[in-house]
Amino acid sequence: MTRCRLCGSEAMASVVDLGATPPCESFLSADQLDEPEPAYPLHLQVCTDCWLAQIPPLITPEETFKEYAYFSSFSTSWVEHARTFVADAVQRAGIDAEGSDAFVVEVASNDGYLLKHVVDRGIRCLGIEPSVNVGAAARDKGVPTLTEFLSPETGSAVRAEHGPANLVVANNVYAHIPDVVGFTQGLRALVADDGWVSIEVQHLLTLIEENQYDTIYHEHFQYYTVASAIQALASGGLTLVDVELLPTHGGSIRLWSRPAEVAGEPTQRVADVLAREKAAGLQELSGYTEFSARVAKVRRDLLKFLIEAAERGETVVGYGAPGKGNTLLNHCGIRPDLLAYTVDRNPYKHGRFTPGTRIPILPPEQIAADKPDYVLVLPWNLRAELTEQLSFVHEWGGRLVFPIPELSVVEVASRKVTA
Known part of the structure; x- marks a missing residue:
């Protein structure tokens, strides 16, 4: 990879090289065991200008997500996490009122595990889910779902048909798209001019500190700190206003952003996490140099x-x-x-x-x-x-x-x- 997909810089440095592996959700049937199986390099690098960690986009989202093996509802704790999130998020966005004209959109809505809680509250909603099979499972639960990838054009089309969204949710998808800028522009197209966008994504800080290298795979094109997420959001006209540290996936960040025009000043929590990342060396190469050796020890043990x-x-x-x-x-x-x-x-x-x-x-x-x-x-x-x-x-x-x-x-x- 010669250029950063966010800022275009050529200042890329190696973090860890995991060799070549097949796409992680490409489970084989018995009939496929005697067939060739493609494998792709899995090499994490970091841009030393914007500090976005990333792998080369060697497979496309279309190859991975049109037929998908992951169904969120099979994790009991994840369903409960979604229920709690919905209760808090609709209150923050000021839309916890049945019968209002409020509108919630979830991008990468999977099998409806989260939006079913929105449906239960009587709030109008729509899932945007590219995988045909899991999207069908969501519709079976009564969750309206559009089978599509998010782009600026998709976001504009949904807004034109349904109106702007008071709340846009993008949990565990911001790492899964190689076109960071286009996806972020799609989020901005969906959200109302005074609305909220909530994103959950694994935190690069805990990934490195806790040796969580197994969460590096071809579905995850980039790995965020709060510092790099601020720049990614800005590329689509969104401004970070708050952040929460979550235990999910070994350590995640929940990014609360709004259109730049109404965002205002970020909370103290944003400054606190930025300070932690800087103290860990994640805005200089020193924070990344020992990771590869620690990964090797996990393997040997x-x-x-x-x-x-x-x-x-x-x-x-x-x-x-x-x-x-x-x-x-x-x-x-x-x-x-x-x-x-x-x-x-x-x-x-x-x-x-x-x-x-x-x-x-x-x-x-x-x-x-x-x-x-x-x-x-x-x-x-x-x-x-x-x-x-x-x-x-x-x-x-x-x-x-x-x-x-x-x-x-x-x-x-x-x-x-x-x-």
Whole structure:
């Protein structure tokens, strides 16, 4: 990659090179196991002018999202997160009134997991979701959904048909689009001149501090600090006015922005997070130079554990088949000889195989049937939720393994975990 996609600078520096991997949601059917499988370089770089971290756009969103394997509603904690967000967001935007002419738009609305809470409040809404299959699931829930990618043209068309949106939500999508400027202009086209835009995206600060390199994958084209997000928002005529630090996805930021003309001064929280980022060195190369070495240690520690377990004749299976898990499995070179299978609550993935590593994906009930010695938890960011769900492994003395931020093997008591 020779130029920054946000500011156009050629001052790009390497952060970590994870080799080449297949797209993380390209799960294989049994019929595809003997076919070629494309893999693409996964090399994170940072622009030393605007400090936007990014990977080359080697695959298009159309390739990834037209048919998508991720359904948000299968995460109990994520659905609750959405419910709480809606309650707070409609109050902030001043639209928590049934029967009003308020209008809420969510971009990348997935299966309606969030907007169904808006529908329940009697507030007019629309989801904009490019994936045909998950958009259909949203409509089945009664959530109006447009199957489309957001662009300035899409935003203008929705505004012309439905009116401007008092609140535009773009959760966990701002990293997924290579055209940062065009997407941001689309958000501005949607939102009312006195409206609000809420964006949730993983925080590069915690990604680096907590070794969360498995969240680097081809769906995520860029990785934001608050400092780089301010510049990205400004490219579309939006101004950051507030920020919240969230525990989701291992550490995220919720960016509250408004059209520049009405934004006013940002809150103290914005200044506080900017100061934390500067103190961590994320506006100079020193904040990035040690990350690659720490990533290598995560890989070595996990492989050592799996190899030693295999040599002892112990069984290890996985829990979950998230995109981040496929970055980890491919970077570590883990195959079924070290991880017999993984399980997932999403029936769409059952009978399929993980991309690149070709590990079978089975229903969750398989764990109780086989009673493995260890369960490697791939969606480690849901540690509390999954520790609860997997509390039954204590019945046969099974243990849970968390690979990030460092290898952690824990014994599970009934609804308790002790290190």
